[in-house]
Amino acid sequence: MLRLLWHRISYKTVLGALFFMVLQVIGTLYLPNITANIVNNGIAKSNVDYIIFAGIKMTIIAVLVMAAAYFNVWFAAQASQKLGRDLRNDIYQKVLYLDNDEFDKIGTSSLITRTTNDVMQIQNVTIMFLRMMIMAPIMMVGASLMAYQKDPRLTKIFVVVLPLLLLVMAITLYFADPLFKAMQKKTDRLNLIFREGLTGVRVIRAFRQDNWEQERFVKANKDYTNNAQKVFSIMALMSPITTLIMSGTNIAITWIGAKYIAAQQMPVGNLLAFMTYANQILISCMMLTMIFVVIPRAQASSTRIQEILQLQNTIVDAGQKSLNANVAAQLSFENVYFSYQSAQQPTLQNINFTAQAGQTVGIIGSTGAGKTTLVNLINRFYDADSGKILVNGQDVCQVKLSTLNEQVALTQQKAFLFKGTIRENLLYGNPKANDAMLWHALKVAQAAEFVQADHGLETVVEQGGNNFSGGQKQRLAIARTLVKQAAIYIFDDSFSALDFKTDALLRQALKNDPQMKNKICVIVGQRISTIASADVIVVLDQGQMVGCGTHEQLKANNSTYQEIINSQIKGDK
Template sequence: MIKLAKKRVSGWAVFFAVMFMVGQVFTSLYLPNLTSDLVNYGVAKGDTNYIWSAGMKMLAVSVLSVIFSFGNVYLAAKTSQGLGRNLRKDIYHKVLYMSNDEFDQVGTSSLITRTTNDVVQIQNVAMMALRMMIMAPIMLVGASFMAYQKDAQLTSIFVVVIPIMIVFVGIVMYFAVPLFKAMQTKTDRLNLVFREGLTGVRVIRAFVRDKFEQNRFDDANLDYTRNARKVFSIMAVMMPVMTLIMSGTNVAIIWNGGQLIANQSMAVGNMIAFMTYAMQILMSFMMLSMVFVVVPRGQASADRIAQVLKLQSTIKPAEQPKEFSETTPSSLDFDDVLFRYQGAENPALTGVDAHVKQGQTLAIIGGTGSGKSTLINLIPRFYDVESGSVRINGLNVKDVDAQTLQEQIAMVPQKALLFKGSLRDNLRYGNPDATDDQLWHALEIAQSTDFIKDDDGLDTFVEQGGDNFSGGQKQRLAIARALVKKASVYVFDDSFSALDFKTDANLRKALLEDETVQKAVVVIVGQRVSTVADADQIIVLDEGKMVGIGTHPELKANNETYREIVESQIKQGGEMNE
């Protein structure tokens, strides 16, 4: 936890927070001493002047204590909140540059929990560290010394009281700390189930699985609730027991102190001060017990955050990055590519070899799970090949800086995703300097002008995830966004699946006729033969192996796997819009 905080908080803020806290503790310890003198030398002797003098001193010390307390609370809050802000920023930055392997290791729901709940736990510990962790030990030592100064005989009471408190706090910690640690894992599970329920609500309703999902959520919720109920029930015992111990201590002090006063061995003011110091000692133990309970939970959160920040990317940066030349024609090459997912025994892709030149279209077709999306994820280097190479414009993707590489690629993912805001902002996502004319041109190629003109044009508001558009409309808008970006390689990952055959054909025709696209390489992943039939080269994948490459007529004549795909899409009397 200290390592996480070390570079993310201001050293000066921590220093002055500590100084303010030390000042607050010393003023708090000095006040009972002034009260003792006021009673002993003012009230007992009827000295009004001394009472006024001591009272003014007490007022001045109290004002100082308030100032010190305010300074400490302000700096502690500023430091802890700043630590939380920096942690969230660092986690988000790390996530943005994670490879797909790291995402698979942690999981989206867990990342959300770590960025929110775990960061809050660390903020709480940081706040407590600059308040209770500093106050409690100083107050404990200082109050013990001042109590001993007032009466050495009465301090023997603490020989009995303190061991009782230590044993009690130890028992509470033994049962509570493991439960606090378990709460983070159970929060992960609860978030996972809740997130799946929200994102999959349409599927749940379509299959009438609402009762099943409700029971699944109830199980996760009940598990979390039971754990929380146990730990907070244990913690609830602490306050009444500590209050009982404090009350018993006061009774013991008054009983023994009364006898000392009766024997004139102790002044009344000293006993009043001693009782205050006794409360400060016991309160210090209570604060320490809270620290001992909260810190392990914060440490568990810190370990989970550190795990994310320490993740080593499988994508190693180029030692001497090369730059793309503007004069080099666009090209895409797969040289005997072999790829294996991390920890997998068998390769996901083997023997992929293809070479595409400027102005050509490469199509990839195959059955579900054949490795189509995996192959195109190698182009922007979301994964690294195990052997062979992927080259863009003649340069190995491993020899190019990641940002420089991805600037050369415009990609439409399998799931069309739009961001909340205006349509103009969405289309400019890959090219912030694009003009409105360029945006309309991209929309025209993507066959989207009809439904956009009917709305508010480029000022059309886009809901989160593009939920105010249909599936086909979202796909076309995602395609338009990619076309606005000037790239060497345009990748369409099954981006025509929600389009009807006529729109699909018109869109592909407009793509081929566009001057900008003609200077690039187009990669299309498709399920339908009609989508890939016009491509210059078609890669046929089967269970991760490239079993064929060629044009539509060549593959139809010579490749059994491709022929099976074609035959499976035959309608009554002919092929599907080949």
């Protein structure tokens, strides 16, 4: 955990918190001494002037202690909140650049938990460290010395009390520690089920699985609750046990001290001060107990955060070359093989095809044939196991990722829009685009009509674009891709929600658009009509390229392509 905090915590705020904490401890330890002097030198001797003088002195010190406590809390809060801010920033930055494989290992729900709940645990232990973890031992040592100064004989009581208190702490930690660690994993599970229920609520209702989902959530919630009840029940036992020990200690001090006072071996004020110091010692022990309970949970959270920050991307940006945007676009696959991690057989095998500037590449195949995997290799969402993928004549693995991403524009299968306006979503593709460029992209994507009918570019987009239909979201996503000035445009089954007329109009607009004349379009489709006009059609079957050519060539000679045609149009076309 210290390694996680070392470069992120603000040392100025930490030093500020420690400085005022030391002042608070000194003042707190000095106050019982003043009380003892008031009783011994003022009340016992009926010296009113001394009582007034000591009272004013005590008031001033008490105010200073309060001020020191306030600034200690302020600096500690500053340090912990800034630490939490930096941790969340680092996690988010890391997640943005995670490979798909690494992202899938952690999971969305766990990432959310680690960014929120786990960071909160680190923040809590940080502020406790600056408030209590350092204060408690200093207070314990200081109070012990002050108590010894008041009466060395009474300090023998702590020889019995402190080991007993430490034993209670050890037993508590032994049972509570594994339960606290389990709570984080159970929180992950709870978040996973809750998130699935929210995002899949329509599917749940459509299949009338409300009761089953409710039972699943109740089971996970009950599991978390039972774990929390166990651990907090154990922690709840600490309070009455320590209170009993503290009460027994006060009784013993009062009983023994009263005998010393009766024998005139100890002033009354010293006994009052000793009891105060004894309470400070025991309270310090309790503070340490609370801290040692929180630390294991924070340590578990720290480990989970470190897992994210230490993830090593399999996609290494080791390229030194920059793509030449001035040359004609070119895309080539040469003997490409690819397998997902832990897969028993390759997902793609022996993929070979070439596309030149101005050409459209159509990719078709059955579900699970590897179409999306193939296009994901172009912009290095994954790296091929063997073979080469060339963009503008250069191996993508030898090109800077930033340069590669500038030259490849992608519309994914699932159209996703960000909360904001249509203008903001389109500018995501090219922040420098003007209104004319935005409207041109909307027109090509067949989205200009419904955008104009609303509030134009200022039309509000709800989270995920939920205020638009599936076809509208796809067209807006396509427009966002077209706004980007790239060499290769990839449309990964992004016409699937469009009707046949809109599909045809969009493809015709792409073909006639002057800006696309020197570009390469890669269209992944399920329908023959979507890719029939492509210059190069790649047919995939179970990860293998079983055909490559034009529509007429494949229709005449490729059995897999013929089967797809027959299954869709029930005859020749």
